[in-house]
Amino acid sequence: MKTLKIRPAHECVWDEVSLGEVMLRLDPGEGRIRTARSFRVWEGGGEYNVARGLRRCFGLRTALVSAFADNEVGHLLEDLMLQGGVDLSMVKWVPYDGIGRTVRNGLNFTERGFGVRGAVGVSDRGHTAAASLKKGDFDWEGLFKRGVRWFHTGGIFAALSPTTAGVIEEAMTAAKRYGTIISYDLNYRPSLWKGIGGLEQARMVNRALAPLVDVMIGNEEDFTACLGLEVEGVDANLTRLDVSSYKRMIERATAAYPNFKVVATTLRAVHSASRNDWSAICWAEGAFYESERYENLEILDRVGGGDSFASGLIYGLMVKGDPAWAVRCGAAHGALAMTTPGDTSMATLKEVEKLMGGGGARVER
Numbered sequence: 001m002k003t004l005k006i007r008p009a010h011e012c013v014w015d016e017v018s019l020g021e022v023m024l025r026l027d028p029g030e031g032r033i034r035t036a037r038s039f040r041v042w043e044g045g046g047e048y049n050v051a052r053g054l055r056r057c058f059g060l061r062t063a064l065v066s067a068f069a070d071n072e073v074g075h076l077l078e079d080l081m082l083q084g085g086v087d088l089s090m091v092k093w094v095p096y097d098g099i100g101r102t103v104r105n106g107l108n109f110t111e112r113g114f115g116v117r118g119a120v121g122v123s124d125r126g127h128t129a130a131a132s133l134k135k136g137d138f139d140w141e142g143l144f145k146r147g148v149r150w151f152h153t154g155g156i157f158a159a160l161s162p163t164t165a166g167v168i169e170e171a172m173t174a175a176k177r178y179g180t181i182i183s184y185d186l187n188y189r190p191s192l193w194k195g196i197g198g199l200e201q202a203r204m205v206n207r208a209l210a211p212l213v214d215v216m217i218g219n220e221e222d223f224t225a226c227l228g229l230e231v232e233g234v235d236a237n238l239t240r241l242d243v244s245s246y247k248r249m250i251e252r253a254t255a256a257y258p259n260f261k262v263v264a265t266t267l268r269a270v271h272s273a274s275r276n277d278w279s280a281i282c283w284a285e286g287a288f289y290e291s292e293r294y295e296n297l298e299i300l301d302r303v304g305g306g307d308s309f310a311s312g313l314i315y316g317l318m319v320k321g322d323p324a325w326a327v328r329c330g331a332a333h334g335a336l337a338m339t340t341p342g343d344t345s346m347a348t349l350k351e352v353e354k355l356m357g358g359g360g361a362r363v364e365r
Helices: 046-056 072-084 140-146 164-177 190-196 198-212 222-227 243-256 305-320 323-337 349-356
Strands: 014-019 023-027 040-044 062-065 067-069 092-094 107-111 120-124 148-154 181-185 215-218 262-272 275-284 287-290 294-298
Touching: 014 046, 014 164, 014 305, 023 072, 040 046, 040 072, 046 062, 046 072, 046 148, 046 181, 046 305, 067 072, 140 148, 140 164, 148 164, 148 305, 164 181, 164 198, 181 198, 181 305, 190 198, 198 222, 215 222, 215 305, 222 243, 243 262, 243 275, 243 287, 262 305, 262 323, 275 305, 275 323, 287 323, 294 323, 305 323, 323 349
Parallel strands: 014 062, 014 148, 023 107, 067 092, 148 181, 181 215, 215 262
Antiparallel strands: 023 040, 107 120, 262 275, 275 287, 275 294
């Protein structure tokens, strides 16, 4: 791509760095949160999931910028993240007060859903170490001076507290000075914005950050909620999505924000919790590209599918330089990620490329 000038790998310490919160996910498996007697734990966070996918599936050098309360839960999260191979050297450890009155680590109880019962997320993340972050907490100049090809963050971190959007702006401004590509996933969560100004505040914050973004990512609802860009012809239950309507919305987005070099959106038509139509579209350099359409895709765990799309898209743009290949890679990676439990992908690049090539699900022996 001519317009997306990505720094050469040999000049940089990291291929990608993510800024965001990571929570401990408690998963009751096939059961319900309200009746569970045991939970399986995972680590997960929208921005981190992208870094982990790029490291584990695509083999890139990635790092996380975040903060954790320095207690046993924080170090459980650290142990889980170390398994993912993401560099944690820039993580800030905040002294714990003993009961979590001033600082704590976030928890996320998540039901996968099945059939007519939709997935449910109950987050417990108020007053976390990541939410307390503010401007001046990190040496962004030093980080980007060492060399970062791609910086990723998003609307979840922006919504954590009145100070976190300022951290994003500070990081993006420094990234710009060093020629780092910036991607942002709108990731609208009504529950996060509710206590700090709601939809109006979400739009104000995201519209302020949008002019600093090179690659804007969202799902079928995000662009409307976060940037006020309506998509015509979408029914409230998201059972039918018109691709042409999304293309018109993206054209309005690129007119409003000419700094966008790539805009990508996932399209998920929900027939049931365990059966979705899944695809994606991407705009780059004035042209649209579409992924394969995975109709009636069987879902084990939908959480993190969009983050895995983002990591596949970023890999395709960074390594292949081809938006057509990138959007197909993102959609395939997202589809595979939703066949396994947990927020993060368990797929391999070989499996992604097989699915992109039309490979089926026959047993391999």
